[in-house]
Amino acid sequence: MNDQDKQDKHKARQQKIKEKVDARIAAAKDDKGLLLVITGNGKGKSTAGFGVVTRSVGHGLKAAVCQFIKGTWDCGERNLLEQHGVPFYVMKTGFTWETQNKETDMAAAEIVWQEAKKLLNDESINTVLLDELTYMLKYNYLDIDDVLETIANRPEGQHVVVTGRAAHRRLIEIADTVSEVQSIKHAFEAGIKVQKGIDW
């Protein structure tokens, strides 16, 4: 398939996804699951995502977390949220650009994505956090059509939060709310090392 064909195909699929999203909005009387995208280069994207999960769980809602890219280190949010029955599905390879093995990385991404798909088909789950998913789309580790269609076809009332830099424009297009976190300044620049409880 040449580039033009590819583009046409994506455009047609995006159109279908958009129609599905618009139908969801039209059908919603009051309550409607939102797609919230938190992107940009600044600090606080994942943290905001976990804040939404905390909020949901605090309301007695069921939430689940899929972490793309994250390594296997100790995760404060996980320690706490797992106590409240929040399942975590975490990509095991750490920062993918460190490993430089695209095949292994894609396989690792796919495993987490398959878990995400189950959650995005499970109407008992109120809130799904897809932490750092944006990179999987940016580097074509996951099929964007599959990801967007799955999100668009999720259960009516389910909220989805996607975090990570450089969110794909097609994802932004179907999102209800998009925030961009910009870095005004960052402690690293002043030579301060990452701090437990703040940075991880």
Place this chain on the structure above:
Amino acid sequence: MNDQDKQDKHKARQQKIKEKVDARIAAAKDDKGLLLVITGNGKGKSTAGFGVVTRSVGHGLKAAVCQFIKGTWDCGERNLLEQHGVPFYVMKTGFTWETQNKETDMAAAEIVWQEAKKLLNDESINTVLLDELTYMLKYNYLDIDDVLETIANRPEGQHVVVTGRAAHRRLIEIADTVSEVQSIKHAFEAGIKVQKGIDW
């Protein structure tokens, strides 16, 4: 005191606060409490602040929350975090620009600020969230010199997170990390009402 005198006085006090902050950074070998400011017009500022608290508590650290401006409605984060021993000090008057009674509002702000000061002098507290504090400075509900000096003189390893729109430049100046959350789009604009678990 005329405006020029006021400005000079603030400048002198800001200089002293900056010196204190610089001394903190210089003294820090490895670990150092950070001042993180999350500002801007987009969605996710408070949520990120609560994410930091969740993270801290998940690491077994002690955290506390002061909410300026917030009303008395059901708060998902509070429901969950209080179960983990996180104390909440909440301003009782709701959104202050609704009440339009500056005197009452200032008194309400002051009560929460006095609790905040105790936390900012207590080295057993690792992380303090000052949610929506920026507005208190913007509208001069609290004395900015008092606020900045208290933050600058807090215990060595204590993290402070301040959230809210339009953070004062003097606060930004002494912060370690500042993120600005910008709104790219927002569900409200599409006529979708606020959603439990996402918006509150």
